[in-house]
Amino acid sequence: MKSDAKYPVGELIVRFYRKRTASFLVNIYKAGITGSSRDIHRARLDVKKIFAIADLLRIVRPKKEKDPGYEKIFKKLYRASGRIREIQVNQVLITGAEFARYDLLLFSKDLECQEKELTKEFLRVIRKFDEKKLAGLEKRIIREVGKITHRILQHKTNRYIDAKTAISLELLENAEGEDHVHEVRQHIKELSTVLTLIFTIKPSGSLEKVINGLNKSEMMIGDWHDKVILAGSLSAFLEQNPDLSENQLAPARECYTSLAATNKSQIESILLDVRKAIAESML
DSSP states (O other), X not given: OOOOTTOHHHHHHHHHHHHHHHHHHHHHHHHHHHOOHHHHHHXXXXXXXXXXHHHHHHHHSOTTSOOOOHHHHHHHHHHHHHHHHHHHHHHHHHTSGGGTTSOOHHHHHHHHHHXXXXXXXXXXXXXXXXXXHHHHHHHHHHHHHTTOOHHHHHXXXXXXXXXXXXXXXXXXXXXXXXXXXXXXXXXXXXXXXXXXXXXXXXXXXXXXXXXXXXXXXXXXXXXXXXXXXXXXXXXXXXXXXXXXXXXXXXXXXXHHHHHHHHXXXXXXXXHHHHHHHHHHHTO
């Protein structure tokens, strides 16, 4: 892509894409050799950042241009790495002080077995990954971003913030149950990730304030949702191990019962805090 001082935004986006895809390829090939959960997670983080670029392009793309379908290229790999990440978070949580009173050794061993199987699945997905498609996406990006100016970026970003914030606040007002709250988190996360990329291109104090408020909100829901995932994993463990005695299952059952009740009781207070954080960031 030729350097053009008139359209610096487009060139920056292409450079971000090249940097992130290069990092992604290094990490998946490294993970293919090591099988390391750390390398798998790094590749997943790279995919998140590539998705942020894709979301930014959706904001600025002319209506006549079709979405090239980034998710299709990365979907299997992202899902496989996401399941591994959930297990890793579960393992971290159960080794913390909050769960020290429960003897979750059998559950922990079950998580280890799941992680090994999912890692094998992830490595199979890596071997099937088509690197050539990344080059095709780059050509599409170069064509789309050629005439993006700071003015266009700012105008469309403001519209995006207003629309996404309205959706998030409406969901917060009508949030019922764990799945609905997770949907709120997804919208906040998408908005925060895209705005962080935009901030890198064109920093501003007001945008930084919005990002900080969104990150605070996402973290509050995220910490709670990690425990929702853990409760779901405990429930699955209890259902899928009928051969274990009640004494063997008792610690996991007690932990699940307590955790599920706590998660349910915390929803309202978390939603109040999130509404407040979002509202303050928009002032």
